[in-house]
Amino acid sequence: MARINSNYLKLPGSYLFAEMKRKTDAYKAAHPEADIIRLGIGDVTRPLVPAVIDAMHRAVGEMGSAETFRGYGPEQGYDFLIEAIIANEYAPLGVEVAADEVFVSDGSKCDVGNIQEIFSSDARVAIGDPVYPVYLDSNVMAGRSGGFGPSGRFAGITYLTGTEESGFAPAFPREPVDLIYLCSPNNPTGTVLPREELARWVAYAKEHEAVILYDSAYSAYIREAGVVRSIYEIPGAREVAIEFKSFSKTAGFTGVRCAFTVVPKELKRRDDRGVPQSVNALWLRRQCTKFNGVSYIVQRGAEAVYTPGGMRQTREVIDYYMENAAIIRDGLEAAGYRVFGGKNAPYIWWKLPAGLDSMSFADKLLNTCQVVGTPGVGFGPGGEGYFRLTAFGDRNRTREAVERIRNANLG
Amino acid sequence: MARINSNYLKLPGSYLFAEMKRKTDAYKAAHPEADIIRLGIGDVTRPLVPAVIDAMHRAVGEMGSAETFRGYGPEQGYDFLIEAIIANEYAPLGVEVAADEVFVSDGSKCDVGNIQEIFSSDARVAIGDPVYPVYLDSNVMAGRSGGFGPSGRFAGITYLTGTEESGFAPAFPREPVDLIYLCSPNNPTGTVLPREELARWVAYAKEHEAVILYDSAYSAYIREAGVVRSIYEIPGAREVAIEFKSFSKTAGFTGVRCAFTVVPKELKRRDDRGVPQSVNALWLRRQCTKFNGVSYIVQRGAEAVYTPGGMRQTREVIDYYMENAAIIRDGLEAAGYRVFGGKNAPYIWWKLPAGLDSMSFADKLLNTCQVVGTPGVGFGPGGEGYFRLTAFGDRNRTREAVERIRNANLG
Numbered sequence: 001m002a003r004i005n006s007n008y009l010k011l012p013g014s015y016l017f018a019e020m021k022r023k024t025d026a027y028k029a030a031h032p033e034a035d036i037i038r039l040g041i042g043d044v045t046r047p048l049v050p051a052v053i054d055a056m057h058r059a060v061g062e063m064g065s066a067e068t069f070r071g072y073g074p075e076q077g078y079d080f081l082i083e084a085i086i087a088n089e090y091a092p093l094g095v096e097v098a099a100d101e102v103f104v105s106d107g108s109k110c111d112v113g114n115i116q117e118i119f120s121s122d123a124r125v126a127i128g129d130p131v132y133p134v135y136l137d138s139n140v141m142a143g144r145s146g147g148f149g150p151s152g153r154f155a156g157i158t159y160l161t162g163t164e165e166s167g168f169a170p171a172f173p174r175e176p177v178d179l180i181y182l183c184s185p186n187n188p189t190g191t192v193l194p195r196e197e198l199a200r201w202v203a204y205a206k207e208h209e210a211v212i213l214y215d216s217a218y219s220a221y222i223r224e225a226g227v228v229r230s231i232y233e234i235p236g237a238r239e240v241a242i243e244f245k246s247f248s249k250t251a252g253f254t255g256v257r258c259a260f261t262v263v264p265k266e267l268k269r270r271d272d273r274g275v276p277q278s279v280n281a282l283w284l285r286r287q288c289t290k291f292n293g294v295s296y297i298v299q300r301g302a303e304a305v306y307t308p309g310g311m312r313q314t315r316e317v318i319d320y321y322m323e324n325a326a327i328i329r330d331g332l333e334a335a336g337y338r339v340f341g342g343k344n345a346p347y348i349w350w351k352l353p354a355g356l357d358s359m360s361f362a363d364k365l366l367n368t369c370q371v372v373g374t375p376g377v378g379f380g381p382g383g384e385g386y387f388r389l390t391a392f393g394d395r396n397r398t399r400e401a402v403e404r405i406r407n408a409n410l411g
Numbered sequence: 412m413a414r415i416n417s418n419y420l421k422l423p424g425s426y427l428f429a430e431m432k433r434k435t436d437a438y439k440a441a442h443p444e445a446d447i448i449r450l451g452i453g454d455v456t457r458p459l460v461p462a463v464i465d466a467m468h469r470a471v472g473e474m475g476s477a478e479t480f481r482g483y484g485p486e487q488g489y490d491f492l493i494e495a496i497i498a499n500e501y502a503p504l505g506v507e508v509a510a511d512e513v514f515v516s517d518g519s520k521c522d523v524g525n526i527q528e529i530f531s532s533d534a535r536v537a538i539g540d541p542v543y544p545v546y547l548d549s550n551v552m553a554g555r556s557g558g559f560g561p562s563g564r565f566a567g568i569t570y571l572t573g574t575e576e577s578g579f580a581p582a583f584p585r586e587p588v589d590l591i592y593l594c595s596p597n598n599p600t601g602t603v604l605p606r607e608e609l610a611r612w613v614a615y616a617k618e619h620e621a622v623i624l625y626d627s628a629y630s631a632y633i634r635e636a637g638v639v640r641s642i643y644e645i646p647g648a649r650e651v652a653i654e655f656k657s658f659s660k661t662a663g664f665t666g667v668r669c670a671f672t673v674v675p676k677e678l679k680r681r682d683d684r685g686v687p688q689s690v691n692a693l694w695l696r697r698q699c700t701k702f703n704g705v706s707y708i709v710q711r712g713a714e715a716v717y718t719p720g721g722m723r724q725t726r727e728v729i730d731y732y733m734e735n736a737a738i739i740r741d742g743l744e745a746a747g748y749r750v751f752g753g754k755n756a757p758y759i760w761w762k763l764p765a766g767l768d769s770m771s772f773a774d775k776l777l778n779t780c781q782v783v784g785t786p787g788v789g790f791g792p793g794g795e796g797y798f799r800l801t802a803f804g805d806r807n808r809t810r811e812a813v814e815r816i817r818n819a820n821l822g
Contacts (some may be wrong), residue, residue: 113701324639
């Protein structure tokens, strides 16, 4: 008798996001004339840049001719893309990464969700709070948690709750943990982990033989000098950390699908007999068994992001979004609100007036300003009392939304 | 202290395929003048058809304009593709499939490898033998087996060994099993499961509350009337079976990446408390958590496979490969060999002269004919004594390979 994986039933469902959609749809139905502005979605809106479009047209053309057609590619990605990634993402930082340490995939969500498979099923998991929900959900599904409690937390998971005082840096755990998910620039807070804080995490992981799973999907949005763009800038990180990066937000690839993960060969962890094993070899095995590589057309598009034209054009798009971020940030501050993020990330983390929970505030914002955002509690209990706005919208609509917020009484 | 998933260490490595590559490379180095013909690879060689190329060019163009740009798509695939799949793969068979039962993905390998996650970790797994290795490997990695034994089998896995007498139909298990992987048309034997045999499996699964994982990636190659193209042609299958199909071999998408999986809503299996749960809902949850949809460009290309032009053009390509299959099959039979498959699949399963093991035969074929194929033992212990040739090569090269084999003494 086949039974299902009952761990799935522990998940409460992404009811909050479904609930937000339901509320927005209901409002729209009740007020068909309403001009709703959506600043909730974490998706890009600007088109792909010409360099990428040209490269994908060329690649499509190649696939139509027997001489240049490509079938199965390498599971870990084509060399042309891996070399471009190393030359442009790591070499400028003085970070050495070998070609067989880079794994091209169809999305950081996939890699971040799948990476836990290569570790033991009893690993103790630590996640930032608030943070992108996939780290938690994928581990709950794999049986690394107990049930979901009334506090909004899963038993058996270590929540590294960040506070305003610490700039939302995840707190260090009181009990030893094995897998540590860090996200910087952070989704949803838009804040970055300071270099010395990352160095503490690297030291912690080394001392405890833990593994840091470092999600850096938003690193292209870093504007301030000195902010860490890769965890491998931190000495010793190659022995303890796996890094995830993506073309989704860097180059508008959310609908195109390309990302990459770096697993250094120095990273070894023990098997059940205590023998150190290469984590890189495990991930290679996982990808070769359950993945068949990224579309050739997409990989050629990603490669073009690193051409001179591609770099200039994608930088212009990121500038556009970051100007939106500044408009939101400045506008909210001018209206007397306290906000975080938006300087090195496309997310603005809005501190709500005292006494308002983030779901009720979503209602109020919709009803008063016809603006949609994301309640902070959707990213973990540590997100309660905050609200996420994104900078991925149209410039004029973003201005309009900020104007409405400034003129409204939301206190 | 993070430990690795030690189940990975049970896998002996794909040493056979690596060994075949090493041998071929060594032969090439020792005989630089040798004209080696590769009939080992399971990859297509013909270019994408014009209808698909045109559709992908259009989609690339859309992504370059703000008005038509698409970001994140639905994790389960765009409606336009799902509707085309239902109308063209299922409606003509009289099989009803609902839109929310179809999950578009970037490859059947991914889906076939990931599907086990939604079942309990102690499920008893049954696999065909010989068969495509991913079914086995993904379950070994998930801890559903013991160690790899000297017989070439994993402890705790039920091998459903097919024989010549049964047309390589997997044998029914002696012990109750929970997850049953069936592949028809079969890779590597090229044979198909008769309708009455499939009906027996459906009855078995119903009786034992098992789940059939039906890999039908090669169904577009079926030529004989009456052969089952979807397991849902069998009454009752919607209550017991998940079906996997792919554009890889249907339309040359091995380097483009698109497939789909059907999970009927009637399929329910019990949780740890004995309560029946929707398997469809579990797979939706899995995909929404760990997958972000297939590239929009690729989905438009897949949709074009079902246009009148796309259907005619892809049919011509499949005809081309199937003529290759006939050439190999007829040539080997004329030389006095016994062969299977090649009638409803692009694979020819070559029975080796008595006393020859498949690895030694690979050496002999390379040395004598400069032809590369795949030793049957690479697909499981039941493949020993056989050899797989594929029909995906160039016509003239295929003819040449067959000519060499006919003129050689391989006995």
